[in-house]
Amino acid sequence: MTTLPPPSPRKLGLVIDLDTCVGCHACAVACKEWNDGGQFGPLPDRDAYGAEPDGVWFNRVHSYAVEPGSDHAEGASNRCAGPDPESPAPKPGLTVHFPRSCLHCEAPGCVTVCPTGASYKRAEDGIVLVDEDKCIGCQLCAWACPYGAREISVRKGTMQKCTLCVDRIYNETLDEEDRQPACVKACPTRARHFGDLGDAESAVSRLVAERDGYALMPEFGYRPVNRYLPPRPRRDAANAPPAPPREETLDREKLPGVLRWLDRVLSR
Amino acid sequence: MRPTFSILCFTVLSGIGYGAWFLQGLAWAIGPICEAHSAASGVPWELCPVAFWTKAGSMLALLFVSTGLLCSLGHLGKPSRAWRALSQWRSSWLSREGVFALLTFVPFVLIAAQEVALWIAVVRAGPDGTVALSGWVSQGGLPRRLLGFCLAAGSLATVFCTANIYASLKPIRAWNDRHVVPAYLSIGLYGGCLLLAAMTVDRSMEFRDHRILLTGTIVLAVACAWLKHRYWRSIDAQSSTTTGHAIGLESLGTVRPLEAPHTEENYLTHEMGFVLARKHSTKLRRIALAAAFLIPALLAVLTFVLPRVYPLTVWLALASGIVGLFVERWLFFAEAKHAVMAFYGR
Numbered sequence: 001m002t003t004l005p006p007p008s009p010r011k012l013g014l015v016i017d018l019d020t021c022v023g024c025h026a027c028a029v030a031c032k033e034w035n036d037g038g039q040f041g042p043l044p045d046r047d048a049y050g051a052e053p054d055g056v057w058f059n060r061v062h063s064y065a066v067e068p069g070s071d072h073a074e075g076a077s078n079r080c081a082g083p084d085p086e087s088p089a090p091k092p093g094l095t096v097h098f099p100r101s102c103l104h105c106e107a108p109g110c111v112t113v114c115p116t117g118a119s120y121k122r123a124e125d126g127i128v129l130v131d132e133d134k135c136i137g138c139q140l141c142a143w144a145c146p147y148g149a150r151e152i153s154v155r156k157g158t159m160q161k162c163t164l165c166v167d168r169i170y171n172e173t174l175d176e177e178d179r180q181p182a183c184v185k186a187c188p189t190r191a192r193h194f195g196d197l198g199d200a201e202s203a204v205s206r207l208v209a210e211r212d213g214y215a216l217m218p219e220f221g222y223r224p225v226n227r228y229l230p231p232r233p234r235r236d237a238a239n240a241p242p243a244p245p246r247e248e249t250l251d252r253e254k255l256p257g258v259l260r261w262l263d264r265v266l267s268r
Numbered sequence: 269m270r271p272t273f274s275i276l277c278f279t280v281l282s283g284i285g286y287g288a289w290f291l292q293g294l295a296w297a298i299g300p301i302c303e304a305h306s307a308a309s310g311v312p313w314e315l316c317p318v319a320f321w322t323k324a325g326s327m328l329a330l331l332f333v334s335t336g337l338l339c340s341l342g343h344l345g346k347p348s349r350a351w352r353a354l355s356q357w358r359s360s361w362l363s364r365e366g367v368f369a370l371l372t373f374v375p376f377v378l379i380a381a382q383e384v385a386l387w388i389a390v391v392r393a394g395p396d397g398t399v400a401l402s403g404w405v406s407q408g409g410l411p412r413r414l415l416g417f418c419l420a421a422g423s424l425a426t427v428f429c430t431a432n433i434y435a436s437l438k439p440i441r442a443w444n445d446r447h448v449v450p451a452y453l454s455i456g457l458y459g460g461c462l463l464l465a466a467m468t469v470d471r472s473m474e475f476r477d478h479r480i481l482l483t484g485t486i487v488l489a490v491a492c493a494w495l496k497h498r499y500w501r502s503i504d505a506q507s508s509t510t511t512g513h514a515i516g517l518e519s520l521g522t523v524r525p526l527e528a529p530h531t532e533e534n535y536l537t538h539e540m541g542f543v544l545a546r547k548h549s550t551k552l553r554r555i556a557l558a559a560a561f562l563i564p565a566l567l568a569v570l571t572f573v574l575p576r577v578y579p580l581t582v583w584l585a586l587a588s589g590i591v592g593l594f595v596e597r598w599l600f601f602a603e604a605k606h607a608v609m610a611f612y613g614r
């Protein structure tokens with residue numbers, strides 16, 4: 001059924017820390033690896049070892065350069081005109097690695113446009129899934145998603161997307177600590193966190209509150225569940241206040257006798 | 269957005285077909301126009317030439333509608349499951365479109381059955397015999413008028429749903445525009461008018477229906493061209509999503525892509541990163557306006573002035589109109605930008 005279920009108190013999702021993500025693509029590779037063999041796989045590729053491989057990945061890691069805008073407004077116009085030897089182009093202020101995957105929206109447009117009922121949002125935990133046996137591959141859901149979460153499998157003819165590793169997080173054959181999405185388990189810098197964002201006391205919710213986590217493009221009204229944590233402010237040598245010169249203190253009483261005498265003589 | 273041929277065929281051809289069915293159904297529903305004509309010319313309604321163009325026109329419309337709908341299956345990854353698309357009419361415009369598209373065949377098939385019954389009665393009666401018609405098969409009777417109304421309403425609903433499939437997609441701003449639904453409806457009507465005018469077999473220019481269709485062609489051509497002009501002005505004024513806004517870090521400065529997430533094209537960049545049309549949009553818009561609206565309108569005027577050139581003019585008008593509408597629809601898809609491309613900085 002593609003009409004949405006009543007809002008559930010449980011909103012499972014990811015919190016992704018853009019401050020610590022190093023753009024290693026481990027999450028994307030681990031995701032591909034797990035889901036290729038998981039319940040929603042396989043994720044077959046076309047021309048996998050050829051010149052133009054093409055296949056479904058649930059997770060894509062972009063890398064961006066952020067150039068401080070207001071400080072370098074003139075620099076920006078210079079860059080447009082071409083390299084100018086007089087004013088060297090300002091260095092990138094920041095490199096941000098940005099993993100992009102399904103945000104498991106609370107009001108997902110991709111679900112309501114589905115004509116077959118193949119796309120659905122689970123009432124119990126809010127995970128957005130595709131029933132591969134019902135999907136007709138019309139691709140309307142991919143058009144409806146501004147976050148690029150859905151990709152069609154050319155080999156299968158049906159739409160595929162992030163499942164939040166629903167076949168891991170409830171999987172009782174796995175050890176308790178492994179019942180997390182593959183991307184979260186794989187992240188070497190712990191930039192990805194999984195939990196219930198509907199519970200204000202959960203670790204992920206507290207992290208979002210602490211670090212001002214934000215949702216992507218809220219103006220579409222799809223109300224993403226996943227949150228991104230912005231990069232922490234960078235230390236800037238030019239703006240830092242000058243450190244006060246350190247005063248050296250000497251406790252004369254603790255010095256041995258000879259040195260105390262030397263100190264007294266030299267202090268005259 | 270990549271303009272897929274199957275979707276172009278679907279929206280253009282079924283749009284024209286349903287437009288013709290709408291006009292045809294309307295003509296049947298408000299039968300008095302035809303009846304008055306029949307009474308004035310002294311020809312029995314069943315035998316007057318108007319009945320020929322209605323049959324030929326609506327049969328050609330059937331061909332357009334069916335071809336369009338079959339083409340739309342070509343866009344599916346799993347066409348054999350297409351029947352499933354009829355289930356989610358509560359939330360999905362695509363599903364509603366499918367439901368109305370098929371429901372509209374019901375009055376059409378019933379009207380066709382009436383026509384066959386009528387034809388059998390006429391053949392049985394022989395050339396000199398009088399045809400005794402029971403109420404339900406007669407062309408001016410209440411059943412036909414009700415079926416005509418259903419055909420018109422179903423056709424209108426189908427094209428309205430088709431337009432809303434696109435107009436409801438918020439990530440594609442050019443489609444989420446208020447001109448899209450009126451443009452789809454009026455272009456469908458215009459195409460239907462062209463089709464019916466081309467199928468009118470009448471050299472004498474005496475028939476009122478024919479003059480209505482030619483006048484309709486001219487008026488609708490002007491209206492559609494004006495709507496498309498307004499639409500293009502509206503989408504040209506739209507700003508596109510910036511990369512900084514997409515990743516939510518625009519407050520930190522100017523964001524530009526440093527490394528792409530994949531070395532080759534993927535589904536998203538292939539399907540949604542189509543640039544060619546925006547590069548040549550000015551030229552293509554002129555071609556669309558001229559072929560779809562200007563040339564057919566001029567040909568319709570020529571038919572009024574020089575009735576002898578008929579029917580060549582209306583056939584040319586239909587041909588030019590179809591070509592022009594394909595260019596118009598190609599642009600509608602190809603010019604539209606999808607928000608997801610902001611992540612790729614395109």
